Amino acid sequence: MADYKSIQLTNFEVDKKVLDIVNNCLSQQPDPRPFVEINSIGYVFYFHTLDIKLLQRNIEMLTAHDLFSANNPSSSRKAGELLQKIYEEVSKIGSYGIRSGKRQYVNFDIERKVRNRKAKEQNRSQYYYAQDNNFSKISNQLPPEMTNQIFCGDSLEVLKKIPDNSIDLIFTSPPYNFGLEYERQDDAHKWDLYFEKLFAIFDECIRVLKFGGRIAVNIQPLFSDYIPSHHLISNFFISRRMIWKGEILWEKNNYNLLCCNHG
Numbered sequence: 474m475a476d477y478k479s480i481q482l483t484n485f486e487v488d489k490k491v492l493d494i495v496n497n498c499l500s501q502q503p504d505p506r507p508f509v510e511i512n513s514i515g516y517v518f519y520f521h522t523l524d525i526k527l528l529q530r531n532i533e534m535l536t537a538h539d540l541f542s543a544n545n546p547s548s549s550r551k552a553g554e555l556l557q558k559i560y561e562e563v564s565k566i567g568s569y570g571i572r573s574g575k576r577q578y579v580n581f582d583i584e585r586k587v588r589n590r591k592a593k594e595q596n597r598s599q600y601y602y603a604q605d606n607n608f609s610k611i612s613n614q615l616p617p618e619m620t621n622q623i624f625c626g627d628s629l630e631v632l633k634k635i636p637d638n639s640i641d642l643i644f645t646s647p648p649y650n651f652g653l654e655y656e657r658q659d660d661a662h663k664w665d666l667y668f669e670k671l672f673a674i675f676d677e678c679i680r681v682l683k684f685g686g687r688i689a690v691n692i693q694p695l696f697s698d699y700i701p702s703h704h705l706i707s708n709f710f711i712s713r714r715m716i717w718k719g720e721i722l723w724e725k726n727n728y729n730l731l732c733c734n735h736g
């Protein structure tokens with residue numbers, strides 16, 4: 474027999490007819506099917522996997538059944554109220570898995586659970602590549618004449634005027650080197666020259682960033698040249714002892730390649 478979780482429901486007058494209606498609804502649920510039993514203090518609900526939408530439909534149907542007889546509720550209505558209570562109780566359970574659209578409450582995490590997580594994290598050394606950095610934790614003030622200003626120019630030159638450790642957040646959308654027509658910059662450099670300049674700018678960004686600050690880079694790889702710019706840039710920052718926090722993928726649905734990524 475499958476493992477079940479159970480929830481004891483008190484404050485309900487026990488009624489065999491209600492029990493039958495509830496169990497009839499629950500029999501429509503996927504296997505292993507939930508069921509309700511009566512014990513000395515009320516109803517006990519046993520469940521493993523639940524189709525929550527089906528449960529909601531059952532509740533709607535049973536409670537709509539006799540909307541106008543609230544003073545003398547029928548067995549259907551009482552069954553609907555019992556199911557509603559079940560629904561509220563299972564909704565409070567935070568950890569559950571979803572398989573085939575059904576919420577699984579029992580054993581869903583058997584394969585995935587990591588035991589001794591903390592010890593293993595310690596053994597692996599979180600941020601191992603960033604641990605022996607020598608970034609200063611002392612922040613500097615940005616001079617008032619530089620605050621809330623827009624500076625136009627080559628970012629490498631502009632950044633050189635900014636003091637060390639004075640910026641909280643850097644967000645940049647550098648050129649992608651796709652060959653776009655920009656007013657002043659050539660956008661089709663040899664890749665090694667492109668990355669040389671980009672990384673020189675990023676070194677300046679790291680210098681001006683405060684300890685604990687963030688750099689966000691908006692970039693697109695050039696599939697036709699097989700250049701994973703996003704990975705190369707992540708790798709650059711990692712090599713500089715910066716902590717890689719994550720990646721957000723922009724699904725634009727405008728693929729311009731007519732082939733798959735292996736050719």
Ligand SMILES: C[S@@+](CC[C@H](N)C(=O)[O-])C[C@H]1O[C@@H](n2cnc3c(N)ncnc32)[C@H](O)[C@@H]1O
Pocket residue numbers: 626627628629646647648649655656657658
């Ligand atoms: C991918 S676009 C980003 C555009 C920007 N998000 C915007 O909305 O204007 C790259 C921009 O970087 C500019 N650019 C290229 N080289 C630069 C440099 N050395 N210093 C400053 N900006 C540069 C280009 O002119 C272009 O406007």
